[in-house]
Each structure stands twice: as structure tokens, then as C-alpha cells.
Amino acid sequence: MTLPPLLELDHVARRFLLPSGGSLEVLHEVDLHLAAGETVAVVGPSGSGKSTLLNLAGALDLPSSGEIRFAGEPLAGRSETELARFRNREVGFVFQLHHLLPQCTALENVLIPTLVAGAPDPGEARERATALLARVGLADRQDAFPAVLSGGERQRVAVVRALINRPRLLLADEPTGALDAVSATALGDLLVELHDPACIDPLRNHAFRNTDLEQKVNMAIRAILKANFNKECPQCSEIVKAQAKVCKHCGAEF
Ligand SMILES: Nc1ncnc2c1ncn2[C@@H]1O[C@H](COP(=O)(O)OP(=O)(O)OP(=O)(O)O)[C@@H](O)[C@H]1O
Ligand SMILES: [Mg+2]
Numbered sequence: 001m002t003l004p005p006l007l008e009l010d011h012v013a014r015r016f017l018l019p020s021g022g023s024l025e026v027l028h029e030v031d032l033h034l035a036a037g038e039t040v041a042v043v044g045p046s047g048s049g050k051s052t053l054l055n056l057a058g059a060l061d062l063p064s065s066g067e068i069r070f071a072g073e074p075l076a077g078r079s080e081t082e083l084a085r086f087r088n089r090e091v092g093f094v095f096q097l098h099h100l101l102p103q104c105t106a107l108e109n110v111l112i113p114t115l116v117a118g119a120p121d122p123g124e125a126r127e128r129a130t131a132l133l134a135r136v137g138l139a140d141r142q143d144a145f146p147a148v149l150s151g152g153e154r155q156r157v158a159v160v161r162a163l164i165n166r167p168r169l170l171l172a173d174e175p176t177g178a179l180d181a182v183s184a185t186a187l188g189d190l191l192v193e194l195h196d197p198a199c200i201d202p203l204r205n206h207a208f209r210n211t212d213l214e215q216k217v218n219m220a221i222r223a224i225l226k227a228n229f230n231k232e233c234p235q236c237s238e239i240v241k242a243q244a245k246v247c248k249h250c251g252a253e254f
Contacts, residue, residue: 003071004069004071005033005034005035006035006036006070006071006168007069007070007169008032008033008034008072009030009031009032009033009053009057009066009067009068010031010066010068010069011029011030011031011066012030012031012032012056012063012066012067013027013029013030013063013065013066014026014027014052014053014056014061014063015064021234022234022254025232026049026052027049027052027053027063028239029066030066032053034169050173051173056068057169058087058171059083059091060087062075062076070090070169071168088113088116088117088165089117090167090168090169091169091171092161092162092163092167092169092170092171093172093173094155094158094170094171094172094173094175095174095175096175096177096178098146098155098157098158099158100146100154100157100161101146102145102146102147103145105144105145106142106144106145106149106157107126107129107130107133107142107143109146110129110132110133110157110160110164111125111126112161114129114164114165117165125164129142129160132163133157133160135194136159136160136190138156138157141153151178151179151180152186152187155176155179155183156187156190159187159194163194172191175191176188233247233249233252233254234254235250235252236249236250236252
């Protein structure tokens, strides 16, 4: 039996309502299928919808139309509780800013997703967290608070936190964007290294997303998002170019 792709987006669109009326269509008919273990970079100019796409892939947001499936199961129709559980168990997120809790140590930050998941064996979770922190070069920094860590160290903690529940999908939205060149290179190398299935057992079978890594690994660029948005005419609902002043369908002026 062939397994379904890990992540499938079919005809996915995301429209945002504008305060002025009408809507801005950021994603239009996006199709993306991602197999377990596959690494994909999403590239496109600023504002082209990369973060919007990653948010949809990680169920932080829902599409306006189209379908998203994870391991063959649609995300649509799930309750908020089910989606929260899905995000906690199946998805690891790394953002441009680390979003570590300042009142928790590096180790405690890494353990938070295991508390949320109700890990059956807290001792085992702690052991794995310690091992992963050591794996990213932070063995002697696990009791440090985020305020005293460097930017690169904080992002490494964030990477470990994203991986602690062994998610099958890792979404990284410009994780090196706020780092200096040396730390960015080191974090990029680390992500590539952790992606090697032979590298460390708990990290097997991740699909990595990273917009900065495309030159480092041989990634297939599968979704190049368009820079020109569309919007919906508030009068006739026709989709027109975002910069259009007049609807080509009904003649309404914007
Ligand atoms: N909640 C929202 N409401 C209205 N517009 C939004 C919303 N979220 C995003 N947008 C718009 O959607 C477009 C795409 O935004 P997005 O953050 O996905 O771009 P991006 O490709 O990640 O850009 P960058 O490279 O700068 O991070 C932008 O024009 C943005 O203003
Ligand atoms: Mg973005």
C-alpha cells in the first residue's frame, strides 16, 4: 500500500477582508504535495504569502477555499481542540523571533510542548530534551534564561523545542532572519544536519521548510508564489489584479 503524502494542499486560497471592503487574495489555487522526509523551500518576494502559506500548513490558520490534508486526513472540520492537539503533536514551528518564555530556562522552554502533550514519562522527556540541547551545543546552557543567551543560542533552543514532541512536519519561517551572518550560517548548517535521517533517531522523517536554506541543500523549489496579488471586486466578486482601479467585469471603481 502506498502511503499518502505527508502534507497535501489542493487548490488552496486565502483571502483577507480589507477594511475598505472587498478582499485581498494572497494565495490563489496553491497545490503543494510534500512527502515524509522531503525538504522544500518556499520562496517569493516580501508580502507574496510565504508566512500565510506556512500558517495554513501548520493549521495556525484555515484556508478560504481548497483542502489541506495531513497524512491523508483533511484538517477541515476539526474542532479548535483537535487542531491544537494536531499542532502540538505533529508540527514543530520555528519563527524569525524565538518566542521563548523569558521566565523559563532553556530546558524548561524545551519541555513546555511535552507538558501540553501530557507526556506519559516526564523523566524520559527531560532526558530527551537534555540530549537534544547537547546535540545543538547547549549542554552547559540548559539552565540559562533566554535573556542571557545569544540570538543564535536562543534560536537553537527554539529548534529543539520545535522537535521535542517528534513532529512529522517542521515549519521554519525565516528562522535565521534575525541573526548575524555567522549565527545564521551555523543555524542553517544545524537544520541541514538534523534533517539527515542518520543523524539522530528522534528527528527522523521530518519535512523541513526553510526559506533561507535553498542554496545549502538540494531542495526542489515547488511553490514559487506570485508577487502580484488579486483582489475581489466588492460589487460583482470578480477576481481582479490588486492594483486595478476599475473592475474589468462590472466597471466598478475602487
Ligand atoms: N490577517 C491579515 N489581514 C490582512 N492582510 C494580511 C493578513 N495577513 C497577511 N496579510 C497580507 O498578506 C500578504 C502576504 O503576507 P505574508 O506575511 O504571508 O507575506 P510573506 O511572503 O511572508 O512576506 P515576508 O517575506 O515579508 O515575511 C501581505 O500583503 C500581508 O499584508
Ligand atoms: Mg513572512
